[in-house]
Amino acid sequence: MTSPSERKFKRNYKKLLQHLDLKGLRPKTIEAYSRAIRRIGDYFDHEIDDLSKQQLMDYFTDLLASHSWSAVKLDLYGLKFYYTHVLEKTWVNVDLIKPPKAQRLPDIVTVEEAKHLFMTTHKLSYRVFYFTLYSLGLRLGEGLRLQVGDIDAVRQRVHIRDSKGNKDRLVPLPDATRDVLRRFWSIHRNPVLLFPNRHDGLRGAQDATSPLDRGGIQITLRKVAEECGIKKRLPHTLCATATPPI
Secondary structure (H helix, E strand, C coil): CCCHHHHHHHHHHHHHHHHHHHCCCCHHHHHHHHHHHHHHHHHCCCCCCCCCHHHHHHHHHHHHHHCCHHHHHHHHHHHHHHHHHHCCCCCCCCCCCCCCCCCCCCCCCCHHHHHHHHHHCCCHHHHHHHHHHHHHCCEHHHHHCCEHHHEECCCCEEEEEEECCCEEEEEECCHHHHHHHHHHHHHHCCCCECCECCCCHHHHHHHCCCECCHHHHHHHHHHHHHHHCCCCCCCCECCCCCCCCC
16 A cells, blocks of 8 residues: 555656656756655655755765765755755755765777777677777767768768767768778668667668667677777777777
């Protein structure tokens, strides 16, 4: 039987989802904030509308024991959003938790390492995708969102949409990348997606409406990097420094 507090929580959670959509936040942010409220709701038996400082300290202490500071920060921001927009209360505990500031230099994949990684990747679609990320200096999500119409071979540039900060940008298109993408497209011929999923094989790729699987790309990249002896972190981008041959 559903308790009154749980019913109230569900109503407010529905309002939260509406506010998140209307604020135009990115899908990842919406999922992170909604997950935060679900997690906090479970922790406090759905009674989260008037949390005390001690309750917040207890929650975030327990959360930090099993999660990273990134999760702590997202839950904190999600709760602040909930109090501000759903409950319409002044958020006074914003300075309660202060994740440590860290500035990390990105791992740079050398030309030789990249060449080795490409040649060790046996699946053509993944090999071309990794090469494109490297040569254009893209994040994984930016590469997955690439469409055929984003490639301007005449002006030798690529339109990168919805990049970090919800901003678009143009990046130079090297001749080698243009030629590789042209040959790759001639194989799958999807009219929209540059990297269509291959769930239904080559024939299905032409009619696919979704890109390559993000999880499969990440898992394969880690395996190939391990096989190549590359110990650098490669989850978001290959950090291009030059355009190597494929």
